[in-house]
Amino acid sequence: MAQINKHGLARTISADVKRELRRRCGFGCVICGLIFYEYEHFAPDFADAKAHDPEGMTLLCSQCNQKRRRGVLSVEAVSRANKNPISIANGEAQEWLDISHDYLQVEIGGSVYIDCKSLINIRGQSVFSIIPPSEEGAPYSVSALFADDTGAITLKIDNNQMSVGADNWDVEWKGKTLTIRKSPRSISLVMTLYPPQRIVIERLEMELDGVKISTDSQFTNLMVSGCLMKMQKGTFRGEGAGISIP
Ligand SMILES: [Zn+2]
Known part of the structure; x- marks a missing residue:
């Protein structure tokens, strides 16, 4: 995966943006509530992003992100979950x-x-x-x-x-x-x-x-x-x- 995109944006995300995303998303994947996730761009994708703007970013576990990257999970669904993360709705994020x-x-x-x-x-x-x-x-x-x-x-x-x-x-x-x-x-x-x-x-x-x-x-x-x-x-x-x- 490219470390710098076509706009010259590096993958490194600042600690402040990461913390903001964690808190807003309830410390779990916004789709399934799993505790282990990555900080993902979804609107637009990292390849087209000009900045690490928390507005177009969210927390996704590797499985949910793979569905998004494959295109079997729509931007609309990610966007909806981002506005109403399952961990916030359930009050907790989980893992075995x-x-x-x-x-x-x-x-x-x-x-x-x-x-x-x-x-x-x-x-x-x-x-x-x-x-x-x-x-x-x-x-x-x-x-x-x-x-x-x-x-x-x-x-x-x-x-x-x-x-x-x-x-x-x-x-x-x-x-x-x-x-x-x-x-x-x-x-x-x-x-x-x-x-x-x-x-x-x-x-x-x-x-x-x-x-x-x-x-x-x-x-x-x-x-x-x-x-x-x-x-x-x-x-x-x-x-x-x-x-x-x-
Ligand atoms: Zn997930």
Whole structure:
């Protein structure tokens, strides 16, 4: 594919235009709501575009974009979806996680959690759980709830199906790393997927049910009823292990 079109426009799109498109489209393909997409020109096509004007651009997953390029998906349909993106209508964009059938390791705050049925539990509510396969040949089942530091839900994982809320300030994928921001300089979550066996939470700044969880690559700090607790680092394995706040 040409890197510069006949008008001398390069493929590189500025960060501001990308963010504007992500937010306007609800962080998913405007046609099908898939979390993984490209920034596409559709009116006109990149070949005829004179600028990266967000007006004529949208988010499309590779399959929906292939239909558009083949001409089996009309400009009218893309334009209609662009005006009314499915992720905005549904309130979220979705994708299935590729999860192992053998074991699952989650890394948070420099600690490693392997096959922890209740990895994070807040006041009896399982916030992050890893359930072993119920039948042979099935994957582990991951369910999790992430919020920002005001308690607003940012990302849900329900039996390996991931959903990001369209009301987030920004949700950005770079390769297999997801970054969710509450504002320009406030990160709520950084998570990298290493399928099928590892999920690494590099940053988490969340509050749920009065409990603040703050992590970086080295530590997990919990703030419960005004008391700061530092989680001990280590490798934790099995059913009883995990972060539990009574
Ligand atoms: Zn799509």
